[in-house]
Amino acid sequence: MISSLQLGGADGRVISQPLSMCNRHGLIAGATGTGKTVTLQVLAEGFARAGVPVFAADIKGDLSGVAAAAAPSAGIDKRRALMPGLEWQPESVPVVFWDILGDRGHPLRTTISEMGPLLLASLLDLNDNQLAALYGVFAWADQQGLLLLDLKDLQALLDWLLRAPEELATVSGGISPASIQAIQRRLVILQQQGAERLFGEPALQLADLMQRDLAGRAHIHLLEAGKLIQESPRVYASFLLWLLSELHEQLPEQGDADRPRLVLFFDEAHLLFDRTPKVLHERIEQVVRLIRSKGVGVFFVTQSPSDLPDAVLAQLGLRIQHALRAYTPREQKALKAVADGFRSNPAFDTRAVLTELAVGEALVSVLDEKGRPSVVERTLMAPPRSRIGVLNETERAALFQASPLAGRYERGIDRESAYEILAQRAEHSAKQAQSEAESRAREKAEARNGRKGTSSRSVTDGVINTTVRSAVQTLARQIGRELARGLLGSLTGRK
Numbered sequence: 001m002i003s004s005l006q007l008g009g010a011d012g013r014v015i016s017q018p019l020s021m022c023n024r025h026g027l028i029a030g031a032t033g034t035g036k037t038v039t040l041q042v043l044a045e046g047f048a049r050a051g052v053p054v055f056a057a058d059i060k061g062d063l064s065g066v067a068a069a070a071a072p073s074a075g076i077d078k079r080r081a082l083m084p085g086l087e088w089q090p091e092s093v094p095v096v097f098w099d100i101l102g103d104r105g106h107p108l109r110t111t112i113s114e115m116g117p118l119l120l121a122s123l124l125d126l127n128d129n130q131l132a133a134l135y136g137v138f139a140w141a142d143q144q145g146l147l148l149l150d151l152k153d154l155q156a157l158l159d160w161l162l163r164a165p166e167e168l169a170t171v172s173g174g175i176s177p178a179s180i181q182a183i184q185r186r187l188v189i190l191q192q193q194g195a196e197r198l199f200g201e202p203a204l205q206l207a208d209l210m211q212r213d214l215a216g217r218a219h220i221h222l223l224e225a226g227k228l229i230q231e232s233p234r235v236y237a238s239f240l241l242w243l244l245s246e247l248h249e250q251l252p253e254q255g256d257a258d259r260p261r262l263v264l265f266f267d268e269a270h271l272l273f274d275r276t277p278k279v280l281h282e283r284i285e286q287v288v289r290l291i292r293s294k295g296v297g298v299f300f301v302t303q304s305p306s307d308l309p310d311a312v313l314a315q316l317g318l319r320i321q322h323a324l325r326a327y328t329p330r331e332q333k334a335l336k337a338v339a340d341g342f343r344s345n346p347a348f349d350t351r352a353v354l355t356e357l358a359v360g361e362a363l364v365s366v367l368d369e370k371g372r373p374s375v376v377e378r379t380l381m382a383p384p385r386s387r388i389g390v391l392n393e394t395e396r397a398a399l400f401q402a403s404p405l406a407g408r409y410e411r412g413i414d415r416e417s418a419y420e421i422l423a424q425r426a427e428h429s430a431k432q433a434q435s436e437a438e439s440r441a442r443e444k445a446e447a448r449n450g451r452k453g454t455s456s457r458s459v460t461d462g463v464i465n466t467t468v469r470s471a472v473q474t475l476a477r478q479i480g481r482e483l484a485r486g487l488l489g490s491l492t493g494r495k
Contacts, residue, residue: 002050004017005019007042015379018367019258019259021371022052026320027299027308028299035322035381037063038388039322039381040265043265044063044265049385051259053218056264056265058224059229062390065387067094067095067391070385076383079382093386094217095222096405097396097403100198101224101228103227110198110246111147111149111201112154119238119280122276123234125186126186128277136174137158146417153417194232198238202408244291253294254295261295263298264298269302287487290487305321305337318364322361339351343373345378350363364376
């Protein structure tokens with residue numbers, strides 16, 4: 001059984017990290033063109049081969065080659081010769097393709113209710129007052145037992161609250177109509193960016209990320225993200241943060257284990273923290289720290305460690321740093337900070353080597369069996385067992401058709417939710433208003449005819465309406481108390 005993740009070689013030794021330490025998270029950093037994507041591929045295929053499922057963002061499409069075995073070459077033979085003891089043979093890995101836009105993979109969806117107000121506010125780029133209003137909107141929906149599955153549910157809810165200002169006053173602190181209208185304007189912009197495809201059902205089931213093939217190899221789940229990042233970087237970041245939150249809330253505690261339950265690779269990691277509110281920063285840092293106990297490892301891929309908050313950097317055990325460029329005073333300062341982040345090796349000057357590394361080389365610090373960081377090593381990264389580069393369209397289509405999840409997510413479902421329920425309430429209110437108007441008209445006619453008092457029927461109708469309304473409100477309060485939300489505001493289910 002595989003017990004460690006082989007990364008490469010240094011001074012004739014294989015550099016590896018125990019799988020038991022891989023839920024301590026990690027960092028792959030370096031300038032463009034220095035080998036980060038190939039390093040990500042080596043790690044991902046190593047986890048999958050060891051039976052650890054992987055979810056990775058594929059920004060440039062380069063990772064799809066992991067589904068095909070590498071072709072032997074002189075370059076690979078030369079590199080392997082520098083790493084005695086490295087286990088290597090051409091090998092493919094089972095792959096599942098996902099795409100939030102639904103064009104080149106299984107559609108990836110969540111629901112508005114599951115995402116929650118905090119992540120949605122970040123996605124909408126709301127200010128503090130609007131964030132507070134959105135929290136109030138979600139609180140009212142939770143109290144009413146209204147599920148918000150897609151954007152039309154949220155729009156219907158906002159429209160309802162604007163037409164019923166007395167409901168806005170019932171929310172703790174109150175909500176101003178101006179804040180509701182501001183949120184509605186942001187939703188229009190979000191829809192124009194194609195974000196409506198992120199929300200709906202069937203939503204992603206976490207169990208589908210944990211599958212293995214008959215040989216015990218785990219799947220690598222690749223999120224097609226190139227077009228998404230160009231058109232809607234906030235949608236990309238918000239989905240990854242929701243996934244992190246959902247795993248934290250739904251997975252049971254794992255404790256000490258010989259390998260992670262799941263590993264996530266977040267490419268363009270700076271987008272997770274770009275222009276996000278301070279409260280979200282703090283929650284992300286907390287989730288990254290706590291999710292280790294759920295057996296989930298998170299690997300951030302970015303150009304510079306300075307792209308990540310210090311509180312997150314401090315939690316990253318495995319560090320793989322490819323070459324950095326330092327031409328300006330600011331870059332020189334960042335270079336020193338990166339070098340100081342490693343446990344120094346007396347054999348070389350870490351700061352100087354950072355600018356000398358060739359493509360495919362990196363400074364690597366691993367954790368030993370007791371979680372202690374090693375001294376930094378100048379490491380020649382191992383070659384992937386799978387193909388470097390993209391699959392052709394024929395290969396990709398064949399894999400997609402043979403996917404174990406084929407047909408499960410392709411057809412959307414639109415079940416009864418806030419949109420339908422509020423439409424029914426509006427219809428009922430209209431009929432009730434019409435009935436009351438007709439009743440008043442009858443009473444006026446009776447008064448003109450000399451009759452006094454209220455008919456027994458109108459009294460009975462009033463008692464019935466009051467009783468039904470009271471029962472509905474009581475049921476809504478009971479449902480609302482059963483809904484619970486986690487650290488990032490996502491729906492955790494019922495208490």
